[in-house]
Amino acid sequence: MNQAEKAKAFGALHQKGNPLVLYNIWDAGTAKAVTEAGAKALATGSWSVAAAQGYGDGEKIPMEALIATTRQITAVNDLPLSVDFEGAYSTDPAGAATNVEKLIDAGAIGINFEDQVVGGEGLHAVDKQVARIRAIREMAERRGLAFFINARTDLFLREGDLSKHAGLVEEAIERGKAYAAAGANGFFVPWLIDEGLIEKVCAASPLPVNIMMRPGAPDVKTLAKLGVSRVSYGPGPYRAMMEKLKEAAAAVYAAAG
Template identity: 40%
Template sequence: MFNSRSIRMSTQSEKADLLKKLHHSGKMLVLPNIWDAAGAQLLEKQGFPAIATASAAIARAHGYEDGEHIPFDFLLAIVSQITKSVHVPVTVDLEAGYAADHETLKSNIRRLIAIGVAGINIEDSDVRTHELVPIEAQVEKLRLIVRVAERENTRLFLNARTDVFLAKPDLPEDQKLALAIERGRAYASAGADGIYPILASEEATVRTLMNAVKVPLNVLARPGVPDLDVLQKLGVARVSFGPNLHRAALRSVENMLKSIHEGRSHHPVTGQLV
């Protein structure tokens, strides 16, 4: 149903619409997050219908720590390379927006739209303090992003991440769940197209969140999270891998380098060349 040929000439708005359809298709959208154009092209070649970036992977691949330490102009250049290298929709991990004020945030969103980005993740914790921002402030930010897209006469899939499970690890599970539901509902009312309760892991928690929030739910694949087939049966709309693909790739390269350094074999590298 969805293939790169059918959207080869699609506009940014059409790709944003397609990204939204993918979240409502009944088939779970699986997004192994990447960090460069080569990875994006590989995912498209394998048949993935959309591309997602991971902020931590992009930052660390270029010598920065996660948490908006990579300059936004540099990030924009990397993302531009990615969007130009594939035909499928691209959604970008924007962390908290790379902006200390609303005017900068509006500018950042306009610039992302201009290079063809179809969607973004935006989180609700402060990248410096790691504390949750007040819910009213986050709702205002989400509404601002929606207005920017409207004024640009375009669409942008807005995936609102809530960091309740990340920022409040010591709270009882039922309290974390209640906070995540409160924030998820508020963000959906503010115009978010999807909700991403990062680190929500238990099957019962995922099911409750999905039923309570009423917009597509995004789950992070990690140890302790149900397998993909279980998440599909639950009705989860989207599964992300965050920086895990980048970490796995580095581990694989590390093992190859050990083999070469220890003089055992060059086959782990050269044996795969074609």
Template identity: 45%
Template sequence: MSQKHKAEQFRDLHHAEAPLVLYNVWDAMGAGSLAEAGAPAVGTSSWAIAKAHGFEDGEEMPLAFAAQIVHCIATHVDVPVTADFEAGYASDLRQLRASAEQFLRTGIVGVNFEDQIVGGDGLYSLEDQVNRIQTVRHVADDLGIALFINARTDIFMQAKPTDDLEHLGEQAVARAKIYQRAGADGFFVPNLDNEAMIATLCQEVDMPLNIMSLDPNMDIAKMAALGVRRISFGPKPILDAMADFRQRQIV
């Protein structure tokens, strides 16, 4: 399947009758296993890839190494692959363009692109994140890749227990609408499990909503009824795999 065909297929999966479920992987063998089991697409987890190779998450793994692993995954399977691009391994737009080009040449057709300032405090301003999303979009266009940009907001990841959920939701909606105008295709809200707020975002945001769950037995039908179009499991698969690995230790 060509990269163009994969990109078209991946975009269509966000508008199918059932939500797209991505069980995040960290290597080519895992991707191949999922594809053989019938997964229509594969997603990576930056946390899992980093931990599996002795690094901490948060762009601690060198970009070239991360891109090499993603390339191995993307070329090992004949299904669409979306990769966790974190915050683009750059704050400067020129550096972001270079890192995006390196990442997109791996064969992927989608990225998670977050708005947190890696190594700093808080989130990028709306203006800055618009410029960053547009930069990634321009790189994809220049390479002829119909890239699915899953714009991630860390509003809920960085929230304090005392923060007002409704206010956080309003901020999320505002960011989603602006990110969409900048060129995003989907909206990713990790660390949000409040069903009422999830439903509100699905109603207010005119992009497929992606939630992340650490419960492999979550009620997917319920999430679909709320309007969720994509569900991913982040670090949960590798945590489960390593727990099983420890249990099998022969003393």
């Protein structure tokens, strides 16, 4: 498939009740392993890509390094690739679109795009986030690409008290509707794990809903019944692999005396 075909195929994999499962990767090697395990598409996690190169999350990895990683993955793998691009390294709509276009040139067919103020406090105002999404969509349309914008709201992620998540659902739904009208293709609500609340968001969202797996989250089959269209694993795979690596290394050094 060429890039345009990959973008269309990726969008088609988002089916309510039959979610696309994305076991997040961080480089070309993990892309190959996950592909061989049976993946239908690939997605990076920002935390993992940054950590694998010695950086913290929150756009601390230079954008050029992230683009280089994207290019390395797409050069050796034919599956559609979505890149976690955080806040697109720009609060300006035109700047965000320009940066996303660089990812497109590197072979990406989609992004995660979040509404929290990266490196700051709180979330961007809805109208400001809408303007950035619209600019990215218009750029992609000029390229003739069905580029997948997975619009992420961090309302739930920034509220650690799960008992307060119910009070955030209506605001989340309104943000999702605004993002859809601006040209987003998916709605990502990381850290939401309550089954009733997930079902409510899925019922009200005009976009396919993405849930991130975390401790306490329903399993994939349950999420499918709730109406979820996409399930991702975020930094979980990276953390699990690093723990295994450390355990193996510790055993080697212990045996060596």
